[in-house]
Amino acid sequence: MSTVNKLGLTERQAVILTVGFYMVTALVMVSVNKWALNTLSIPWTLLWCQMLIAVVLLRATDSAGMLKMPHLQKDVAKALIPLIAINVLGLGVNTLCLVYVETSFYQIARGLVLPFTVIFAYALLGQPSSKLVLGSCFVVFCGFYTGVTSELNVSQLGVFFGVVSSITTSLHAIVIKKSLVAVNNSSLDLVYYNNALSFMAMTPIIFLSGEMSVISTQFAEEGIQGFYSFLFAAFVTGIFGFLVNLAGFMQISKTSPTTHMISGAVRGVLQTLLGYFCFGDDITAGRLMGIVLILGGGALYTYAKDKEMNSNTKPTYIPMTQQDVDGEEGRNKVGQA
Template identity: 30%
Template sequence: LYWVVSISLVFINKWLLSNSDILLDAPLFITWFQCLVTVILCIILSKVSSAIPDKLSFPNLDFKWQTIMPLSCVFFTMVVFNNLCLKYLDVAFYFVARSLTTVFNVVLTYLILHKKTCCKAIACCGVIIAGYITSVLQENGLGTLSLSGLFYGLSASFSVSLFSIFISKKLPNVDGSVWRLTFYNNLNTSVLFIWLNSQLGVFISYLGFFFWSMMLISGIFGFAISYVTTWQIQVTSPLTHNISGTAKAAVQTIIATILTLHFKSILWWLGNLMVVAGSIAYAYVRHKLRVVVEKDDSSAER
């Protein structure tokens, strides 16, 4: 389910952001609309849950948006750069373009949390970086590399890492509820988009039914990805989820190359394979370290 929702969302967003049949260039509006749909769906589910709590469990929501505004600003940059990266790069290269998230996470964990990372994890990051450089050079050699897309990919990776570090600090402010956090982030981001977005007027007269249907579907899928991500972690484990996400990205890359008929070189695929292998190895190393720490803590309590 996670794979279906996630891959579908990427391809829908790519169609909305880059389709030549849509003579509009407004990626910020598209991102704003998706955040707005998530806000509306959260409110609806909260109301329904209050009416039938025995059949649907969803937290009550209020509008204390100031609670996590700093985190929402990071979330804002994350969703903007993600979609801009997807706009300027092929879906096949989208995963690699954002693959330095793990590397940034190690760096920011040291700079912000003052926590060091073990040598094995750093070695995994080295494999990811080598794969990233290989893929970038090959993409450039094929003439399909966008420097703007590459910049947005790096910015998205940095924002995702920063968000993952700050999120643990802000969860207590929403009573540990992922859904409240999702609601606040999308609500605040929607407001920020209205303030910054000069593209809103462009869409007032653009009433194509198919376009708006795709916009609505993308918003629903954007909301659904929050649910299925949480669900997958709950029914499996964070390690399984990380490996599943990396494997999903690899399958997404293969599907994209088949659909677009953009055949890549052996070195291009080797670079992708290195990124996938490094990411999975890093997730495994972090998991093993977490298990060791938990065992040490339980032993100390005894």
């Protein structure tokens, strides 16, 4: 039984709670990361701290008897190598994208998640898409193109990281679902393995990135105040990084692709407003049009998926829930994973 279901909630209540938890933590995480990166330009070190704090918190819940953490096993770790590789790369490019673009433009820079999702669904899983789905991808691409080309001072490097982030995000859903098999479909076990192994994989990166010299310079210039600033930024981003990581795994394993897409669209709108009110971002006409087209394409995709499901045709989207993988039999078993 999943962690959410242990609270005694109905399936509907569990989905609402999971989606709400994901949206709140994701929005707060973007704000916290942007603040931390404006304070300290050490993205890889902050990510490393997030992984470390997540592992410590998970082990603490195990010691307190609240949650049961698994012992790391070599065969399971080997099976999760694709997930760890994509997770580390994805976290890195997400953060680097946020370094170079404004919060309100982040939605546009990472706007190609849906087209890449459909491409990988066909290339990796052999799942064709309907004309309506392809049309929604075209609308999303138009939104991305409009948003990027309308900006005079947009960082090309930030856009590049956004595109790579779209690719890793698209692959992440497939890899997470396949990786759940290695941990007996336990989202919590997968969260622990993901954080612990990502922490190990990221350790050499922070030294190779040269960020240790940046930290040393700041400590030398600011003294104890610089040390406190680093600890505070690392702790805050670590806490919310842990929460959004957990929330993301919970939503992907608990909800359908349609719900996942809707929550992402709503989060995109709120994220844009957040950038405007909290960080003073400019919302240009081109940027607004790009966001509207990207969200409109997502809405069209949602409509297309609902139409396919209601017409009893075989779904052509990437499996993201156990019932999608196992078919009708799995649909009757949802909640038992």
